Amino acid sequence: xxxxxxxxxxxKVSEVGMGTWQLSGSPWGWDKPDEEExxxxxxxxxxxxxxFIDTAWVYGRYDEVGDPSGGTPSExxxxxxxxxxxxxxxxxIASKIPGKNRKWPARYGVPISEVFPEGYIEExxxxxxxxxxxxxxxxxxxxxxxxxxxxxxxxxxEIQRITKKGKVKFWGIxxxxxxPSNVLKTLDxxxxxxxxxxxxxFHQKPTEKLLPYAKENNIGLICRVPLxxxxxxxxxxxxxxxxxxxRSKYFSEERLPEFVKRTGELKKLLGNEAKTxxxxxxxxxxxxxxVSTVIPGTRKIATVEANASVSDGxxxxxxxxxxxxxxxxxxxxxxxYDPSLKESGYIEK
Ligand SMILES: NC(=O)c1ccc[n+]([C@@H]2O[C@H](COP(=O)([O-])OP(=O)(O)OC[C@H]3O[C@@H](n4cnc5c(N)ncnc54)[C@H](OP(=O)(O)O)[C@@H]3O)[C@@H](O)[C@H]2O)c1
Numbered sequence: 001x002x003x004x005x006x007x008x009x010x011x012k013v014s015e016v017g018m019g020t021w022q023l024s025g026s027p028w029g030w031d032k033p034d035e036e037e038x039x040x041x042x043x044x045x046x047x048x049x050x051x052f053i054d055t056a057w058v059y060g061r062y063d064e065v066g067d068p069s070g071g072t073p074s075e076x077x078x079x080x081x082x083x084x085x086x087x088x089x090x091x092x093i094a095s096k097i098p099g100k101n102r103k104w105p106a107r108y109g110v111p112i113s114e115v116f117p118e119g120y121i122e123e124x125x126x127x128x129x130x131x132x133x134x135x136x137x138x139x140x141x142x143x144x145x146x147x148x149x150x151x152x153x154x155x156x157x158e159i160q161r162i163t164k165k166g167k168v169k170f171w172g173i174x175x176x177x178x179x180p181s182n183v184l185k186t187l188d189x190x191x192x193x194x195x196x197x198x199x200x201x202f203h204q205k206p207t208e209k210l211l212p213y214a215k216e217n218n219i220g221l222i223c224r225v226p227l228x229x230x231x232x233x234x235x236x237x238x239x240x241x242x243x244x245x246x247r248s249k250y251f252s253e254e255r256l257p258e259f260v261k262r263t264g265e266l267k268k269l270l271g272n273e274a275k276t277x278x279x280x281x282x283x284x285x286x287x288x289x290x291v292s293t294v295i296p297g298t299r300k301i302a303t304v305e306a307n308a309s310v311s312d313g314x315x316x317x318x319x320x321x322x323x324x325x326x327x328x329x330x331x332x333x334x335x336x337y338d339p340s341l342k343e344s345g346y347i348e349k
Contacts, residue, residue: 001049007220017052025060056096075131105176194220234277
């Protein structure tokens with residue numbers, strides 16, 4: 001495993017992180033969650049040199065967002081792992097604070113008093129610390145954001161107070177899906193060290209503004225959904241069906257032919273540079289120097305091993321990177337299912 005610096009935090013993070021939305025407690029995934037396998041996957045990840053685990057207060061607490069919870073919430077599951085493995089010192093823990101109104105994505109025009117009111121941030125940090133069973137969180141991220149919040153003072157004062165108390169070392173923002181610039185004014189405050197955002201072969205928009213900004217200002221970049229929720233896993237066929245609410249829509253029967261066609265085109269590019277589609281997808285991201293780490297959702301030993309093996313320092317050649325530009329497929333999941341978002345100007349131009 002290779003390591004990169006997470007922007008101005010100075011933390012050395014493994015190039016391949018572990019996304020844990022589906023690790024436990026959530027019916028989200030290719031098949032039903034298996035906590036025994038998930039625990040083994042965590043051990044294997046660390047054994048292979050992985051040191052960056054991304055979780056969130058809400059993962060596995062789906063009663064909170066109207067979806068039944070299936071087992072141990074992700075933060076608690078990771079807390080158990082840290083305790084029983086004695087690995088706390090080796091691992092960089094990143095978690096997230098949901099908006100108080102529990103709305104994803106953050107809505108334009110909704111005041112910060114409804115999303116991150118004063119006092120609420122520390123209350124949620126305390127909750128995450130207790131779930132994880134640790135004294136300090138390495139990176140705490142806002143799970144939704146609106147760049148208009150940059151002009152508010154309350155959150156700025158509160159995060160500085162929390163940092164002084166030692167409860168959080170660094171702060172990040174996990175920005176709204178498909179809005180890679182909806183954070184730039186906030187980054188100008190200097191209080192935020194990293195951005196987590198959707199970036200993959202299909203969604204290349206972050207290369208336009210976010211990557212150049214991050215390079216110039218030493219912001220850590222955490223690429224989420226690197227496999228397009230599984231669209232770039234190489235496993236989608238016309239027969240693919242998901243039971244979970246989100247992916248049954250994302251991979252609806254009407255959309256499958258387009259996924260199959262587009263991934264078929266990408267598979268023609270496989271060869272010496274990348275043997276599988278997920279390998280191509282992760283190598284694509286790690287070929288950008290600005291990227292600090294990629295966090296594929298992983299909960300199985302086999303996928304942990306496959307993903308970790310991509311971190312060998314080998315970048316894709318410039319011609320292949322150029323060719324991949326032709327495979328952009330911008331879509332917006334949220335707007336498709338909630339047309340009111342379109343009216344509120346949700347799609348970033
Ligand atoms: N708003 C936010 O802040 C936000 C939103 C979404 C995600 N995230 C974070 O980003 C992480 C990654 O996103 P994601 O999990 O939604 O999407 P993703 O990483 O693009 O895709 C995950 C899917 O890919 C499969 N997979 C992983 N590695 C594979 C491999 N080597 N070969 C074949 N299939 C593979 C997984 O399989 P299995 O189903 O078999 O495990 C899972 O179904 C999350 O876990 C979470 O930590 C944050």
